[in-house]
Amino acid sequence: MFSISALNPKTISTLLLLGSAPLLLIAGLLYAFAHQGKGSLAPSIGTVGIAVLLAILALWQLSVVRIEVNADTLRVGGGFYRVSVPLSEVRRDAVMRRDPADPSQMLGLRTNGIGMPGLALGWFRAKSGGEKIFAAVTEGERVLVIPTTAGYSILVSPDDPDALLEALATAPQ
Structure with a gap:
């Protein structure tokens, strides 16, 4: 976790x-x-x-906002806003740190969630392109982009991004 x-x-x-x-x-x-x-x-x-x-x-x-990687599922969020996606739908080879200059990785319109200083949690649209994004972001410097094949990407800002990257890379396929 x-x-x-x-x-x-x-x-x-x-x-x-x-x-x-x-x-x-x-x-x-x-x-x-x-x-x-x-x-x-x-x-x-x-x-x-x-x-x-x-x-x-x-x-x-x-x-209660957390990120959990177990044998077959990635769970992000907590409380009223959370998403659970099978690891088979996570494009683990494409997980990366967010590029602050890329507008397709920036949050735009909030469609269902919380958006306030210090926290973006829930469903958003990308600032450019309108892709669906589930976000659990508190700080811009530690944001990871986790693409999925389920029609949306996940943006998270874990306290330890390197540990999450390693957990996703080493989770069973």
């Missing part, structure tokens, strides 16, 4: 700024209205509860 550092400072700060802060602000406003006699505390308590639940869900999603 290979880890992906999806729970990093960029993703945590993004969750705080874009996810929890607005809901907590609304809860504060509802609380202020309740103390002025214009309503009850129930809406503010409910809003805080929703904010906490969403934060826990987001942290869980980020903490």
